[in-house]
Amino acid sequence: MNNKLNEIIRHLDSIGLDELKAYKLLNRIDTKYLCHSENIGQVLEKAHKDFKIQEIGSSRNSSYETLYFDTPELKTYFDHHQGKRIRYKVRFRKYIDTGDVFLEVKKKRNYIRTNKKRSEFAFATCLDDEHYRFMKDCVKLPESKFNEAIWTVFDRITLAGRNHLERVTIDTNLRFRNGSNEVFLPDLSIIEVKREKSISRSPFSAILYDEGIKPRGFSKYIMGNILLDPTIKHNRFKRRIVTVNKICYGTKCYK
Structure with missing residues (x-):
């Protein structure tokens, strides 16, 4: 994060984690935007x-x-690729600044409505019976078991509306990795x-x-x-790949 952006962040009024709990919005509508980090x-x-x-301790940019x-057949990936109206993702999320860990099931209906359920667990790379019991309470599971797929690491700025129930996250320094490869998208x-x-x-x-x-x-x-x-x-995501590459590299090709 550059010095100018740090200065802007430093001058924003802050909201604590406890106060931010009123902005959980677990039954919500999400809208995503992509841009270059310079914006x-x-x-x-x-x-x-x-x-x-959001400010946690003295930090306003959380990891x-x-x-x-x-x-094994990548059901959640291909449900998305096939454009299914009801789809979900299963993940462990670790809040590095606080050490909190949750198993989350994020379910999307009709392309815009999102419902997320989560439960606090110790971080694990393999799912056990207790994990599956929680997951079955959230969605109808396939017969196949779930395995470790990919990791992401990123930094996040979180904003909350002063007088309205809205929350905004801005993710930067995104990294992906699996067992053999790693990709970094700093821009x-x-x-x-x-x-x-x-x-x-x-x-x-409206600002965007x-x-x-x-x-x-x-x-x-x-x-x-x-x-x-x-x-x-x-195939379904080719336009999105073009957009990401144009933002990051100024090209329509893979980098």
């Missing part, structure tokens, strides 16, 4: 009147580690605007619109699979 400073300067920034699970920022389905207007989305940043679907799990293994079937 983030200007966006945050415009957001300071309507948003506060996350996520391990995704999938079946890509992923912005996600999260609001309860009852909230019709998003002040942060003014900056010429348009909504674009993006899944870390999907993109990580493709970048780590370009031979995987990915």
Whole structure:
């Protein structure tokens, strides 16, 4: 993170973790945006009147580690590739700054509505019977077992609306890895605007619109699979790959 962006972040009003719990929004509508990391400073300067920034201890930029699970036939990946209206992902997420770890099942319906359920566990690379009991309470599971798939590591800025129920995350320094490869995307920022389905207007989305940043679907799990293994079937996501490469490298080709 450059010095200018650090200075902008430092001058935002803060919100503590306990206060932010009111913004969980587990039944919500998510809208994602992609942009070059150089754009983030200007966006945050415009957001300071309507948003506060999460602060944990003295940190306003938190680190996350996520391990995704999938079946041997990659059911969750191909459910997304096939455009199924109901799909889900299974992952362990570790909040590095606090040490908290959750097993999460993130379910999406009708392309826009997201419901996330999670339970606190010790971090694990293999799922046991207790994990599966939790997962079965969330979604209908296939017969195949879930195995370790890919890892992601990233930094996150979290904003919360001052007077409205909206939360925004800005992810940077995204890394993907599996057993054999690693990919680093330092110039890509992923912005996600999260609001309860009852909230019709998003002040942060209005800022992004003014900056010429348009909504674009993006899944870390999907993109990580493709970048780590370009031979995987990915016809449905070719436009997204072009977008990512143009942002990161100024080219339409793989780098």
